Amino acid sequence: MAIRLTDVANEAGVSLATASRVLNGSARKPAEEISLKVRQAAEKLGYFPNAQAQALARSSTKLIGLIVRDIADPYFSSIARGVQRGLGESGIQLLLASVGSDHERELETIRAFMSQRTDAIILSGSRLLEGDQQLEQLLENYQANGGQAIMIGQPLALTGGIQIDNDGTAADLASALVRLGHRRFAILAGDPELATPRHRAQGFSDKLERTGIAVEQTLHGAFSREGGYLAMSDFLTAREKRKESGQICVFCVSDVMALGALHAIRERGLRVPEDIAIVGFDDIPTLVDVTPSVSTARLPLEEIGRMAGEMVLSHSGAKLVVVSGVPMMRGSSELATAD
Incomplete structure (x- = not known):
């Protein structure tokens, strides 16, 4: 049953005319504490103007x-x-x-x-x-x-x-990379409080674990191009301090994060894929303009x-x-x- 303005007035303990003035717009404005009480009652009951x-x-x-x-x-x-x-x-x-x-x-x-x-x-x-x-x-x-x-x-x-199906698709992506021959992995996992990046990172790492491969490092940050750039910069700095070398495959939980990561890699004078292999997720249209072409999981976005x-x-x-x-x-x- 639809909520009526009368219900809002009763909930707020004001007259119907007062409720109308607050919610339907009027030159005669009730006191702010009364207006607030009416708006809170409207939201609680699910009543909307117009x-x-x-x-x-x-x-x-x-x-x-x-x-x-x-x-x-x-x-x-x-x-x-x-x-x-x-x-x-x-x-x-x-x-x-x-x-x-x-x-x-x-x-x-x-x-x-x-x-x-x-x-x-x-x-x-x-x-x-x-x-x-x-x-x-x-x-x-x-x-x-x-x-x-x-x-x-x-x-x-x-x-x-x-x-x-972020989990399952990320697992399929991990399998494809293992079949290619990759055995060393890191993940740029985005914001851990958001479901999409969390499920993608989890699906990828769980599949590797079932294959007997441990992810070497997981970095969190903003689920954005800038987040990818900053996370990759941190990863490369830590790698330099440890004096690590040899190719590692980095899974970015979105393509825009992968593009940010590519920028960070090139700033350091490193090569893709020889030093750092990069993989994204989504297959956004702008990937066709990137060299080398970026591996990813294609979603039918349109x-x-x-x-x-x-x-x-x-x-x-x-x-x-x-x-x-x-x-x-x-x-x-x-x-x-x-x-």
Whole structure:
């Protein structure tokens, strides 16, 4: 049952007129402590301005919200392009928001899309390992009021969407590298509090362990190009201090991290793959411009976005689709030969 403004007024202990002034906009503003009480009651009950529930019940606004971490990242821009493909000639307009790693900004963006009466919200990006009660409550309220919520990466049970098999794909990538002949490995593992990098690093190292190979070093940092650059710089500094030599294969849990790592390697005057073999994950479009070509796990990024767009059109947001990647062995992971 849709939450009414009357319910909010009762919860806050104010009159209906006061609740309306706070939530629907009025020149006559109640005191700040009263306004705060009304807004807290509205969020607790799942009520949103602009009569979202009634509007969604009557008709479609033809608006879809897509929230990504960083639109400059080719991973997310490829997914966004795929969502547009999936929406096709439906006449639906896509509202795009890039929120970075700011959790509060993501929640505020969801609330903004709700108040704009979007028919659906698609969220793409790694989730926190320990879950997020605020996010779950917002999306639960949104769906209860008629909206669709679809997630790409690690869908919640209440939303559905496209789940990426990060563990299994990373394990397949490790197997492919062992078959090539690699026996020494390090991992640039990204942010350990995020599910995507954690699952990729874990799937890779677990597979090596089952093969009888131990990862020599695992470094954490930002799940970004800069994070890859800094982690690789630290790795190379430690390697120099230990006076280590010989080729080692470094798995970066995303392609953008791999690109940052490549920059750090070249700053030191080292060679790829002869000194450091590099492997990424995702197969973003910009890899074709890199020399040597970067080994990676290919995810069908545009196809993932297209599926999310089609879920919106078919109202199958509760459906869960699992997508796996495929190892792509290229020049950056070639096995060094003895001189």
